[in-house]
Amino acid sequence: MVKGIELHINIQRQMFIADLPAKSLFMKTISYNGYSACTVCTAKGTCKGQVVYPYRQNMHSRRVHEEVVLSGKEAEQKQVPVDGIKGVSPMLQILNYPDQVVYDYMHLVCLGHMATLVKRWLPHLERNQLNEIDSQLKLLRLPHNVHAKFNYSIGDVSEWHAKHSRLFVLNVGLPSIISYLPKVMASHFAVYCLAIKLLHCPKSIDEISFAESLIDYYCRTAPLVFDGSIELLSLHAHMHLGEQVRQHGDLAFSSAFCFESCIRYLKKMVHGTKNLASQIAYWCDMRSAVPRPEFILQQATGKTKILFSSVKINQYRHILMNKLLEIGHDCKNIILFLRYKDKFNTYHSIIYDDSFSCASFIVSYNASTT
Template sequence: MLYPYSNNDYTARTHDSYLKSAREAVKKSKGHKEVAVNGIKGLSYLFEIFRYPDQIIYDYMHLVCLCHIPSLISRWCSCLNKLSILDIDKKLQRLRTPHNIKVAFLESIKVASLWKAKNSRLFVLYVGVPIMVNHLPTLLFSHFIIYSLAIKLLHAPQSKEDILLGERLLDYYCRTASKVYDSSIEIFSLHAHLHLGHQVRLHGGLAHTSAFSFESAVRYIKKNAHGSTNVASQIAYWNNLRCTTQMKKFNLVTNSLMDVSEENGNI
């Protein structure tokens, strides 16, 4: 399904309008056939807790790093020759990052869809622009610079001006995307970028609301399980054991302590 930029009316959905469309979709759906009304297929119990859209955020790890960047690179590969692709791959493989950034580019840009999210994050925020400068056509490269700068500004904005500039850059990027590439790029994942500026104003920078920290925690928790049987029970057991045996800090009462310093003649 396409979301042409020209069809945007910038009227934000409300929680009530969402529920209205969801209830209508439920009524129109019969049996196993789901009918979408305004892009909504039905009700969710989560909306008894959250209000849409202000309390529902776009996760930039999936939206940007796992969706748009691989899609963008795939389009680039169609206009790059083998030597350029080989040179780009070598530059990515030779990257030397700080000790706290453990990212290795093991796959070629031809299969960027296999990259991990941290690879795409490093690419869009830091290394993509300098590496692609001598390989992409001027139009594609200029367009990518706009996108990279916009994401970087919204990633950890320092001021309201940063958010406003990032929002305007993304608007321009989305508005011109179909002219730089073609109309097939105007899918929902591109359209969703238009909402990132508003989201950052409400919830803070993209870096603070992404799934990166959650994924890291999942990796830590999974270390408590071995094999593929009763994984949840194993995690619960070891977590419970750790909580019950964890030493708690306590302070001794001052008058219960003995002064054993040599100055006071104590041994």
């Protein structure tokens, strides 16, 4: 009951997101480095020192929920895994397998494959080239709300956080390395960046299909660019990302990034090492029971006023006055601001950013709605 009104709330499960070790633990499936470890298809894998999933052996046979349950029961009877399933997970009662058991973009792409790729490049880069790439990454000027300083060398990619790899694959990686890597590796990486960027925030179904064909090409040619040992489960799993985006939405909105960001917030609710979930539930309950002032969104507004006569505007004044005249404004009646805040976004001007190491003045917009 809320304010005397009885509400009926229909709760549905969207998906289960976890890194691969946690996923195999919860879903009672084989570890990610074993045979038949793909949670989406029935690819068996083959052993070449380690288990790999060669592209040419892909049969694209999707797993079926009922068969997974049967395999789980059989595995429990025989005490050995059957088709990569070790038992019947209670999670199967609330999740449809494999549609709702997804690959996490943060672990798979950012912490997994991106790090593998960089390690493959390192033998092809000389020390002075590594230094140049490092200094380019260190000198990056990013929007003020992107907190990803490259304090570690590309040679220490294992020290990078997921946010560094995300920025690398989506934005700055390709221009940083394209002139240093052998052409075939650089162009192969270009295909990867484009595919991930499209799946990160696709604008149409066609873009998802295009990304799928790019990933197919990328996976097919990966053993030719490197060697067969690159075809780990982490590469194979990329083949399923397109379908996942169709079912659950953009990678940007269906990954563990938001949950990882929430950990710091949740940590404040627990003390000690026991009954952690109960403690978190208790404090969430308490917070929802205490009435809190309604949150009101601020109106879009200018911030940090600047006078038209300010010396900071000197080099722009002439062109600014001309532009204002063109649209019939009198500069005497205009108030200038260095920043513009609209809901949760703040846009900076070049003049404002000049005194900082950020670059927030490049904004994108949809021309058709402007």
